[in-house]
Amino acid sequence: MVVQSNATLAARRDAGADMLLVGIEVAGELADGYVAPGQYVEVDTGRGKGYFVLAGGVGESRWELLVRNAGDAADALHLLPLGSALRVSMPLGHGFPLSNARGRPLVVAVVGSALAVARPVMRFRIESGDARTTHLFMGVRAARDVPLSDEVSAWREAGVNEVLCLSRTELDHDRAVLPGAIRAEGYVQQELERAIDTLRVPAGALVVAAGPEAMLAELRSFGAARHREIEVITNV
Structure with a gap:
Protein backbone atom coordinates (compact mmCIF):
# COMPACT_ATOMS: atom_id res chain seq x y z
CA MET A 1 0.00 0.00 0.00
CA SER A 89 -0.07 12.99 12.18
CA MET A 90 0.48 16.31 13.87
CA PRO A 91 1.84 15.84 17.41
CA LEU A 92 -1.00 14.81 19.70
CA GLY A 93 -1.71 15.54 23.35
CA HIS A 94 -0.68 18.43 25.56
CA GLY A 95 2.48 16.75 26.81
CA PHE A 96 4.11 17.78 30.06
CA PRO A 97 4.24 21.49 31.03
CA LEU A 98 7.86 21.65 32.16
CA SER A 99 7.55 25.35 32.87
CA ASN A 100 5.56 24.23 35.95
CA ALA A 101 8.69 22.49 37.23
CA ARG A 102 10.98 25.51 37.23
CA GLY A 103 12.43 26.00 40.68
CA ARG A 104 11.00 22.77 42.08
CA PRO A 105 11.97 19.08 42.14
CA LEU A 106 10.82 16.99 39.18
CA VAL A 107 10.16 13.24 39.12
CA VAL A 108 9.90 11.31 35.85
CA ALA A 109 8.30 7.88 36.35
CA VAL A 110 8.34 5.51 33.36
CA VAL A 111 8.13 1.82 32.50
CA GLY A 112 9.92 0.06 29.63
CA SER A 113 9.74 1.81 26.26
CA ALA A 114 8.01 4.79 27.92
CA LEU A 115 11.59 5.87 28.67
CA ALA A 116 11.11 7.73 25.37
CA VAL A 117 9.18 10.35 27.36
CA ALA A 118 12.11 10.87 29.71
CA ARG A 119 14.63 11.62 26.96
CA PRO A 120 13.54 15.18 26.03
CA VAL A 121 12.70 15.93 29.67
CA MET A 122 16.21 15.03 30.81
CA ARG A 123 17.80 17.11 28.08
CA PHE A 124 15.70 20.09 29.14
CA ARG A 125 16.48 19.72 32.84
CA ILE A 126 20.21 19.23 32.30
CA GLU A 127 20.43 22.21 29.94
CA SER A 128 18.45 24.29 32.46
CA GLY A 129 20.85 23.42 35.29
CA ASP A 130 18.17 21.43 37.16
CA ALA A 131 19.67 17.93 36.92
CA ARG A 132 20.34 17.58 40.64
CA THR A 133 16.70 18.21 41.53
CA THR A 134 15.51 15.71 38.90
CA HIS A 135 14.59 12.12 39.81
CA LEU A 136 14.12 9.31 37.27
CA PHE A 137 12.24 6.15 38.34
CA MET A 138 12.49 3.40 35.69
CA GLY A 139 10.49 0.19 35.82
CA VAL A 140 11.96 -2.85 34.01
CA ARG A 141 12.23 -6.55 34.71
CA ALA A 142 16.03 -6.49 34.69
CA ALA A 143 18.73 -3.84 34.26
CA ARG A 144 19.56 -5.21 30.80
CA ASP A 145 16.02 -4.26 29.73
CA VAL A 146 16.75 -0.52 29.98
CA PRO A 147 17.00 0.95 26.47
CA LEU A 148 19.53 3.67 25.65
CA SER A 149 21.51 2.73 28.76
CA ASP A 150 24.52 4.83 27.68
CA GLU A 151 22.33 7.93 27.59
CA VAL A 152 20.72 7.04 30.90
CA SER A 153 24.20 6.71 32.43
CA ALA A 154 25.14 10.13 31.04
CA TRP A 155 22.07 11.66 32.70
CA ARG A 156 23.25 10.35 36.05
CA GLU A 157 26.75 11.68 35.46
CA ALA A 158 25.13 15.08 34.83
CA GLY A 159 23.48 14.90 38.26
CA VAL A 160 20.09 13.17 37.74
CA ASN A 161 19.02 10.88 40.60
CA GLU A 162 18.12 7.48 39.13
CA VAL A 163 16.21 4.52 40.58
CA LEU A 164 15.84 1.16 38.81
CA CYS A 165 12.66 -0.59 39.95
CA LEU A 166 13.27 -4.30 39.26
CA SER A 167 11.70 -7.67 40.00
CA ARG A 168 13.06 -9.47 43.08
CA THR A 169 15.03 -12.13 41.17
CA GLU A 170 16.85 -9.54 39.07
CA LEU A 171 18.07 -7.15 41.77
CA ASP A 172 21.66 -8.44 41.75
CA HIS A 173 21.92 -9.16 38.02
CA ASP A 174 23.75 -7.09 35.40
CA ARG A 175 25.60 -4.94 37.91
CA ALA A 176 27.67 -3.42 35.10
CA VAL A 177 24.51 -1.81 33.69
CA LEU A 178 23.78 1.58 35.27
CA PRO A 179 26.02 0.86 38.27
CA GLY A 180 25.35 4.26 39.81
CA ALA A 181 21.57 3.89 39.94
CA ILE A 182 19.73 2.87 43.11
CA ARG A 183 18.15 -0.58 42.70
CA ALA A 184 14.79 -1.28 44.28
CA GLU A 185 12.40 -4.19 44.35
CA GLY A 186 8.85 -3.70 43.07
CA TYR A 187 6.82 -1.36 40.93
CA VAL A 188 7.70 2.22 40.10
CA GLN A 189 4.68 3.67 41.91
CA GLN A 190 5.47 1.73 45.08
CA GLU A 191 9.10 2.85 45.18
CA LEU A 192 8.15 6.42 44.41
CA GLU A 193 5.72 6.44 47.35
CA ARG A 194 8.47 5.11 49.63
CA ALA A 195 10.87 7.77 48.34
CA ILE A 196 8.36 10.52 49.11
CA ASP A 197 7.62 9.10 52.57
CA THR A 198 11.35 9.01 53.42
CA LEU A 199 11.99 12.44 51.85
CA ARG A 200 14.38 11.07 49.23
CA VAL A 201 11.99 12.94 46.95
CA PRO A 202 11.18 16.23 48.66
CA ALA A 203 7.70 17.63 49.20
CA GLY A 204 6.49 19.94 46.48
CA ALA A 205 7.78 17.76 43.65
CA LEU A 206 6.06 17.61 40.28
CA VAL A 207 5.65 14.01 39.03
CA VAL A 208 5.23 13.28 35.32
CA ALA A 209 4.53 9.68 34.42
CA ALA A 210 4.12 7.40 31.39
CA GLY A 211 3.51 3.68 31.31
CA PRO A 212 0.77 1.08 31.84
CA GLU A 213 -2.65 2.43 32.76
CA ALA A 214 -2.68 0.52 36.06
CA MET A 215 0.48 2.34 37.14
CA LEU A 216 -0.87 5.71 36.02
CA ALA A 217 -4.15 5.14 37.86
CA GLU A 218 -2.29 4.37 41.10
CA LEU A 219 -0.14 7.47 40.73
CA ARG A 220 -3.18 9.67 40.07
CA SER A 221 -4.89 8.25 43.15
CA PHE A 222 -1.77 8.76 45.23
CA GLY A 223 -1.38 12.31 43.95
CA ALA A 224 -4.99 13.13 44.79
CA ALA A 225 -4.53 11.79 48.33
CA ARG A 226 -1.22 13.60 48.87
CA HIS A 227 -1.87 16.74 46.82
CA ARG A 228 -0.18 18.98 49.36
CA GLU A 229 3.07 17.02 48.98
CA ILE A 230 3.25 16.30 45.24
CA GLU A 231 1.53 17.08 41.95
CA VAL A 232 1.07 14.19 39.50
CA ILE A 233 0.56 14.64 35.75
CA THR A 234 -0.06 11.62 33.50
CA ASN A 235 -1.65 13.28 30.47
CA VAL A 236 0.51 11.84 27.70
Whole structure:
Protein backbone atom coordinates (compact mmCIF):
# COMPACT_ATOMS: atom_id res chain seq x y z
CA MET A 1 0.00 0.00 0.00
CA VAL A 2 1.32 3.48 -0.91
CA VAL A 3 0.85 6.25 1.67
CA GLN A 4 0.51 9.94 0.90
CA SER A 5 3.89 10.98 2.25
CA ASN A 6 4.62 13.93 4.50
CA ALA A 7 7.66 12.37 6.21
CA THR A 8 10.65 10.15 5.46
CA LEU A 9 12.20 7.26 7.36
CA ALA A 10 15.67 8.74 7.81
CA ALA A 11 17.64 6.73 10.37
CA ARG A 12 17.56 3.93 12.88
CA ARG A 13 19.98 2.41 15.34
CA ASP A 14 20.00 -0.25 17.99
CA ALA A 15 18.81 1.16 21.31
CA GLY A 16 19.36 -2.06 23.26
CA ALA A 17 16.67 -4.06 25.08
CA ASP A 18 15.31 -5.27 21.70
CA MET A 19 14.37 -1.73 20.65
CA LEU A 20 15.40 0.67 17.91
CA LEU A 21 15.72 4.44 17.92
CA VAL A 22 14.09 5.52 14.66
CA GLY A 23 14.54 8.91 13.02
CA ILE A 24 11.81 10.46 10.84
CA GLU A 25 12.35 13.66 8.86
CA VAL A 26 9.46 16.13 8.95
CA ALA A 27 9.21 19.81 8.12
CA GLY A 28 7.23 23.01 8.57
CA GLU A 29 3.96 22.79 10.44
CA LEU A 30 4.63 19.24 11.62
CA ALA A 31 7.92 20.13 13.29
CA ASP A 32 6.40 23.26 14.78
CA GLY A 33 3.61 21.21 16.35
CA TYR A 34 6.01 19.45 18.71
CA VAL A 35 5.94 21.84 21.63
CA ALA A 36 6.19 19.72 24.82
CA PRO A 37 7.75 16.44 25.96
CA GLY A 38 5.15 13.68 26.20
CA GLN A 39 3.41 14.41 22.90
CA TYR A 40 2.94 11.49 20.54
CA VAL A 41 2.16 10.86 16.87
CA GLU A 42 0.37 8.35 14.68
CA VAL A 43 2.63 6.84 12.01
CA ASP A 44 1.20 5.22 8.86
CA THR A 45 3.87 3.07 7.21
CA GLY A 46 1.65 1.72 4.44
CA ARG A 47 1.80 -1.65 6.19
CA GLY A 48 0.04 -0.56 9.34
CA LYS A 49 -0.51 2.33 11.71
CA GLY A 50 0.70 2.88 15.23
CA TYR A 51 1.11 5.52 17.95
CA PHE A 52 4.58 6.44 19.22
CA VAL A 53 5.83 8.93 21.81
CA LEU A 54 8.23 11.55 20.47
CA ALA A 55 11.64 10.83 21.97
CA GLY A 56 13.75 13.61 20.46
CA GLY A 57 14.27 17.24 21.28
CA VAL A 58 11.20 19.49 21.25
CA GLY A 59 10.81 21.41 17.98
CA GLU A 60 13.43 19.42 16.05
CA SER A 61 12.72 18.55 12.41
CA ARG A 62 13.96 15.00 12.88
CA TRP A 63 11.52 13.21 15.12
CA GLU A 64 12.89 10.25 17.06
CA LEU A 65 10.83 7.27 18.17
CA LEU A 66 11.80 4.45 20.52
CA VAL A 67 10.32 1.38 18.82
CA ARG A 68 9.87 -2.16 20.07
CA ASN A 69 9.37 -4.76 17.33
CA ALA A 70 5.72 -5.46 18.08
CA GLY A 71 2.78 -4.64 15.80
CA ASP A 72 2.44 -3.87 12.10
CA ALA A 73 3.73 -0.28 12.18
CA ALA A 74 6.60 -1.11 14.53
CA ASP A 75 7.60 -4.10 12.40
CA ALA A 76 7.62 -1.89 9.29
CA LEU A 77 9.79 0.75 10.96
CA HIS A 78 12.27 -2.03 11.70
CA LEU A 79 12.27 -3.38 8.14
CA LEU A 80 11.50 -0.63 5.61
CA PRO A 81 14.48 0.77 3.68
CA LEU A 82 15.75 4.13 4.82
CA GLY A 83 14.24 6.82 2.61
CA SER A 84 10.81 5.17 2.64
CA ALA A 85 7.77 7.45 2.57
CA LEU A 86 5.63 7.70 5.70
CA ARG A 87 2.48 9.53 6.70
CA VAL A 88 2.49 11.05 10.18
CA SER A 89 -0.07 12.99 12.18
CA MET A 90 0.48 16.31 13.87
CA PRO A 91 1.84 15.84 17.41
CA LEU A 92 -1.00 14.81 19.70
CA GLY A 93 -1.71 15.54 23.35
CA HIS A 94 -0.68 18.43 25.56
CA GLY A 95 2.48 16.75 26.81
CA PHE A 96 4.11 17.78 30.06
CA PRO A 97 4.24 21.49 31.03
CA LEU A 98 7.86 21.65 32.16
CA SER A 99 7.55 25.35 32.87
CA ASN A 100 5.56 24.23 35.95
CA ALA A 101 8.69 22.49 37.23
CA ARG A 102 10.98 25.51 37.23
CA GLY A 103 12.43 26.00 40.68
CA ARG A 104 11.00 22.77 42.08
CA PRO A 105 11.97 19.08 42.14
CA LEU A 106 10.82 16.99 39.18
CA VAL A 107 10.16 13.24 39.12
CA VAL A 108 9.90 11.31 35.85
CA ALA A 109 8.30 7.88 36.35
CA VAL A 110 8.34 5.51 33.36
CA VAL A 111 8.13 1.82 32.50
CA GLY A 112 9.92 0.06 29.63
CA SER A 113 9.74 1.81 26.26
CA ALA A 114 8.01 4.79 27.92
CA LEU A 115 11.59 5.87 28.67
CA ALA A 116 11.11 7.73 25.37
CA VAL A 117 9.18 10.35 27.36
CA ALA A 118 12.11 10.87 29.71
CA ARG A 119 14.63 11.62 26.96
CA PRO A 120 13.54 15.18 26.03
CA VAL A 121 12.70 15.93 29.67
CA MET A 122 16.21 15.03 30.81
CA ARG A 123 17.80 17.11 28.08
CA PHE A 124 15.70 20.09 29.14
CA ARG A 125 16.48 19.72 32.84
CA ILE A 126 20.21 19.23 32.30
CA GLU A 127 20.43 22.21 29.94
CA SER A 128 18.45 24.29 32.46
CA GLY A 129 20.85 23.42 35.29
CA ASP A 130 18.17 21.43 37.16
CA ALA A 131 19.67 17.93 36.92
CA ARG A 132 20.34 17.58 40.64
CA THR A 133 16.70 18.21 41.53
CA THR A 134 15.51 15.71 38.90
CA HIS A 135 14.59 12.12 39.81
CA LEU A 136 14.12 9.31 37.27
CA PHE A 137 12.24 6.15 38.34
CA MET A 138 12.49 3.40 35.69
CA GLY A 139 10.49 0.19 35.82
CA VAL A 140 11.96 -2.85 34.01
CA ARG A 141 12.23 -6.55 34.71
CA ALA A 142 16.03 -6.49 34.69
CA ALA A 143 18.73 -3.84 34.26
CA ARG A 144 19.56 -5.21 30.80
CA ASP A 145 16.02 -4.26 29.73
CA VAL A 146 16.75 -0.52 29.98
CA PRO A 147 17.00 0.95 26.47
CA LEU A 148 19.53 3.67 25.65
CA SER A 149 21.51 2.73 28.76
CA ASP A 150 24.52 4.83 27.68
CA GLU A 151 22.33 7.93 27.59
CA VAL A 152 20.72 7.04 30.90
CA SER A 153 24.20 6.71 32.43
CA ALA A 154 25.14 10.13 31.04
CA TRP A 155 22.07 11.66 32.70
CA ARG A 156 23.25 10.35 36.05
CA GLU A 157 26.75 11.68 35.46
CA ALA A 158 25.13 15.08 34.83
CA GLY A 159 23.48 14.90 38.26
CA VAL A 160 20.09 13.17 37.74
CA ASN A 161 19.02 10.88 40.60
CA GLU A 162 18.12 7.48 39.13
CA VAL A 163 16.21 4.52 40.58
CA LEU A 164 15.84 1.16 38.81
CA CYS A 165 12.66 -0.59 39.95
CA LEU A 166 13.27 -4.30 39.26
CA SER A 167 11.70 -7.67 40.00
CA ARG A 168 13.06 -9.47 43.08
CA THR A 169 15.03 -12.13 41.17
CA GLU A 170 16.85 -9.54 39.07
CA LEU A 171 18.07 -7.15 41.77
CA ASP A 172 21.66 -8.44 41.75
CA HIS A 173 21.92 -9.16 38.02
CA ASP A 174 23.75 -7.09 35.40
CA ARG A 175 25.60 -4.94 37.91
CA ALA A 176 27.67 -3.42 35.10
CA VAL A 177 24.51 -1.81 33.69
CA LEU A 178 23.78 1.58 35.27
CA PRO A 179 26.02 0.86 38.27
CA GLY A 180 25.35 4.26 39.81
CA ALA A 181 21.57 3.89 39.94
CA ILE A 182 19.73 2.87 43.11
CA ARG A 183 18.15 -0.58 42.70
CA ALA A 184 14.79 -1.28 44.28
CA GLU A 185 12.40 -4.19 44.35
CA GLY A 186 8.85 -3.70 43.07
CA TYR A 187 6.82 -1.36 40.93
CA VAL A 188 7.70 2.22 40.10
CA GLN A 189 4.68 3.67 41.91
CA GLN A 190 5.47 1.73 45.08
CA GLU A 191 9.10 2.85 45.18
CA LEU A 192 8.15 6.42 44.41
CA GLU A 193 5.72 6.44 47.35
CA ARG A 194 8.47 5.11 49.63
CA ALA A 195 10.87 7.77 48.34
CA ILE A 196 8.36 10.52 49.11
CA ASP A 197 7.62 9.10 52.57
CA THR A 198 11.35 9.01 53.42
CA LEU A 199 11.99 12.44 51.85
CA ARG A 200 14.38 11.07 49.23
CA VAL A 201 11.99 12.94 46.95
CA PRO A 202 11.18 16.23 48.66
CA ALA A 203 7.70 17.63 49.20
CA GLY A 204 6.49 19.94 46.48
CA ALA A 205 7.78 17.76 43.65
CA LEU A 206 6.06 17.61 40.28
CA VAL A 207 5.65 14.01 39.03
CA VAL A 208 5.23 13.28 35.32
CA ALA A 209 4.53 9.68 34.42
CA ALA A 210 4.12 7.40 31.39
CA GLY A 211 3.51 3.68 31.31
CA PRO A 212 0.77 1.08 31.84
CA GLU A 213 -2.65 2.43 32.76
CA ALA A 214 -2.68 0.52 36.06
CA MET A 215 0.48 2.34 37.14
CA LEU A 216 -0.87 5.71 36.02
CA ALA A 217 -4.15 5.14 37.86
CA GLU A 218 -2.29 4.37 41.10
CA LEU A 219 -0.14 7.47 40.73
CA ARG A 220 -3.18 9.67 40.07
CA SER A 221 -4.89 8.25 43.15
CA PHE A 222 -1.77 8.76 45.23
CA GLY A 223 -1.38 12.31 43.95
CA ALA A 224 -4.99 13.13 44.79
CA ALA A 225 -4.53 11.79 48.33
CA ARG A 226 -1.22 13.60 48.87
CA HIS A 227 -1.87 16.74 46.82
CA ARG A 228 -0.18 18.98 49.36
CA GLU A 229 3.07 17.02 48.98
CA ILE A 230 3.25 16.30 45.24
CA GLU A 231 1.53 17.08 41.95
CA VAL A 232 1.07 14.19 39.50
CA ILE A 233 0.56 14.64 35.75
CA THR A 234 -0.06 11.62 33.50
CA ASN A 235 -1.65 13.28 30.47
CA VAL A 236 0.51 11.84 27.70
